[in-house]
Amino acid sequence: MEGHDAAAPLFLYLAFTAPHTPFQAPEDYLDRYKHIADENRRAYAAMISVLDDGIGKLVAALEKRGMRDNTLIVFHSDNGGVTSSLFAGDNKVSGGLPANNGPYRDGKGTLYEGGTRVATLANWPERIKPGKVGGMVHVVDMYPTLAAIAGAPLGKNKPLDGMNLWPALSEGKPSPRGELVYNVDPLAGAVRKDNWKLVWKAALPSRLELFDIAADPSETKNLSAENGDKLRELQDWITRLAGEMVQPLLLMDAARLTFYAPRVVADPATLFSLGD
Numbered sequence: 001m002e003g004h005d006a007a008a009p010l011f012l013y014l015a016f017t018a019p020h021t022p023f024q025a026p027e028d029y030l031d032r033y034k035h036i037a038d039e040n041r042r043a044y045a046a047m048i049s050v051l052d053d054g055i056g057k058l059v060a061a062l063e064k065r066g067m068r069d070n071t072l073i074v075f076h077s078d079n080g081g082v083t084s085s086l087f088a089g090d091n092k093v094s095g096g097l098p099a100n101n102g103p104y105r106d107g108k109g110t111l112y113e114g115g116t117r118v119a120t121l122a123n124w125p126e127r128i129k130p131g132k133v134g135g136m137v138h139v140v141d142m143y144p145t146l147a148a149i150a151g152a153p154l155g156k157n158k159p160l161d162g163m164n165l166w167p168a169l170s171e172g173k174p175s176p177r178g179e180l181v182y183n184v185d186p187l188a189g190a191v192r193k194d195n196w197k198l199v200w201k202a203a204l205p206s207r208l209e210l211f212d213i214a215a216d217p218s219e220t221k222n223l224s225a226e227n228g229d230k231l232r233e234l235q236d237w238i239t240r241l242a243g244e245m246v247q248p249l250l251l252m253d254a255a256r257l258t259f260y261a262p263r264v265v266a267d268p269a270t271l272f273s274l275g276d
Helices: 027-031 039-064 139-150 166-171 228-244 249-259 268-273
Strands: 073-076 120-123 179-184 188-193 196-201 207-212
Touching (some): 027 039, 139 166, 179 228, 188 228, 196 228
Antiparallel strands (some): 179 188, 196 207
């Protein structure tokens, strides 16, 4: 930021790796939370403070350069908090997992709201009034929204799933989005249309769960038996999407390695000598 020409446009993508496993932070940050007895929760709190301070340094740099009022800052996570050690990453986690997704079911690695619904903040002092956008928003909306703000045409793109949300952010208009695709792969799929959400575990034993997200955001009541028409409508949608998509290479490679070919792993000495 200090080396950027304040009169020139700026795009900055900044990806923090915290909070994430392994749960660790500088000692001075851990010291702030000595009152938290649980070791993982103490480290988790410290990591969030590291994140907060890092964002604070960025905002301070913008203010120092006179760019703060005319800069749009968007902050969001890529998934809900980890509530299962299966999705904690490559690091072994001893003790309890510290993330809490509030009223939402499950966490990272699942298709339920606890794994997919995250808070997002958009701040631009000159253009956005303080308020709340309560409608549906998907991360794929980021591209067309930022392009619209910058005046970049989208004519050469393939058809986009994303929508321009700038009127909702800047004028308080309703979100134009009425449906979401959470994920579709050979093992499972989940979609939402209006307030109806279908979570379909396709691998055997299969399971169908239909929720009214407006009435039941915690996904506690499966309404599939009482709403057969809606269930079939959303199943048909997932099936169409599955027919259009390219088969995921990861699953195909996993099957090949498991059933047809011996695993081939390069010599670790060779791998570590390659560098970045």
